[in-house]
Amino acid sequence: MKSDWTPTAFVLDVDGVMTNGQFFYSAEGKIFKVFGPDDNDALAMLRNKIRIHFVTADKRGFDITCKRIVDDMGYELDLVSSENRLVWIDNKYSASEVIYMGDGIFDDCILRNVGYGIAPANADKRAKQAANFVTTRSGGDRAVAEACTHILDMFFYDGASCRIIDKGY
Amino acid sequence: MKSDWTPTAFVLDVDGVMTNGQFFYSAEGKIFKVFGPDDNDALAMLRNKIRIHFVTADKRGFDITCKRIVDDMGYELDLVSSENRLVWIDNKYSASEVIYMGDGIFDDCILRNVGYGIAPANADKRAKQAANFVTTRSGGDRAVAEACTHILDMFFYDGASCRIIDKGY
Amino acid sequence: MKSDWTPTAFVLDVDGVMTNGQFFYSAEGKIFKVFGPDDNDALAMLRNKIRIHFVTADKRGFDITCKRIVDDMGYELDLVSSENRLVWIDNKYSASEVIYMGDGIFDDCILRNVGYGIAPANADKRAKQAANFVTTRSGGDRAVAEACTHILDMFFYDGASCRIIDKGY
């Protein structure tokens, strides 16, 4: 199945989407986040088809997020608050051309106003109701990998993605 | 639905409510706790409607708890043992005017004797039986966010909270 | 319900029983273990009724286990391999007078040969089959607290434990 609509960007929240939503505190403050398998590999298959852009509202954990998303995975990451996120997406990419993946209590509004919304299994109830697609896996446990597969199937299904599937994906 | 009763304070236990109940040990002792998404944002929506006060019985992890609850989130936190907690709540706020959220094996008694009791999904069986409301989410996985939404709906449903809902909450 | 049999000791494995079974590795080796809520409080209620003794086969994580069980909780802890454990229990306390709680693939044999065997929900299949009682909660998530309540109800139900229940337990 290939949709007629072609998205220009895949914008992803980080905490609860790329991570399991947990953040570890020591007496010195926020110190660790928990990432999971396959998400990086699956995003690599989308990379030449659609622009991938991460956003986070977490200022205190920004260094941790940056290390993983920017330094180790090589993607764009911006600090964008929940309130300003929909406007930011619209200004940057035009909301109707964007696939957005988010899990939080303020994400339902964004998910309803972008071209295509995806929520992980662990997302807030309202976010899941607002999303076009809810993954069976949770954030930090292949939710993004599953979203990537779904996006390939829905919007980029052609010979190219087929060959990837034939090679073991 | 808006109840006739108006609570004056929302008193919350920390471990198992704001955290998933886990505490990490190294050979040097208790070192990390695990917090989760949306709780801080949801509490911010209640902040101007009801006094929010955290209590913990964990002496060894107090520095970690303090860093998160007091330094980073800006709420009151007191070290109050399980046995003294109901009396402490009653002296400080009058138990019948308080919403209390707790998860432990000594919390059932408190939950039964406050104005309104809330337990997270991961709570001890007796605590859940004693609570007026049990969240579908667990501590450190949006249980407090869900409790805040429930409190807004039950006790503060008016134009103000409506506008918050319209803005994406 | 009070059984006719009175146990003299409660012997507990640590990993997977007091912890969730996970152990964290850094590049320097085994570094953290994950403990949970209520177990320490519930053991305190048993303390004056039965001797409590912990055993572990984990040499590399012994310092971490020791810090929690011995230094912070104040219980006896011995390093006893899986193979030697049943004999060790029998020599120390007489197996038929002991309640043993364990979760591992070698624990079924021990659970079958002590006076009363308890396994947490997360235990190996065979350990659960061999146990007299399987908790509904998992190790590091109140399994030991549930076991303590069960032991009080089964073997020590009298005015004393009743008063504890009246005080909120």
Place this chain on the structure above:
Amino acid sequence: MKSDWTPTAFVLDVDGVMTNGQFFYSAEGKIFKVFGPDDNDALAMLRNKIRIHFVTADKRGFDITCKRIVDDMGYELDLVSSENRLVWIDNKYSASEVIYMGDGIFDDCILRNVGYGIAPANADKRAKQAANFVTTRSGGDRAVAEACTHILDMFFYDGASCRIIDKGY
């Protein structure tokens, strides 16, 4: 039940198989992995019956993996990318004589082309479909221990493994 086929090697992926798939990030980068109970003990029972060899594609976490698998458990570990893994296995052991255990989005191809494929409960959907056996337990929560028991039952059931069972296994 003993199969006619006798495998010569048991090749295991590490992340998501020996670990729960999570990797922890601090602001300095990938820092911890999460291992679990019984896997080491169960592998020890297979050790004299079949060659055990670990592979990983994780370069950034290689030091952590190496510490656990090579230094502390004493097994062979090689850094082999997902794409090259099937060829690597075939060159090293001949794919048709190998039991492979993997969980990732590229493992289905490998699982289908080895002698016998095993996936843990937490594996990617396609990996589970491609496997001959899917464990009921997840990676880092006894999946490998369960796989070892299964391998003993399927391919090495004789007096020797019987005696191990009689001794408490």
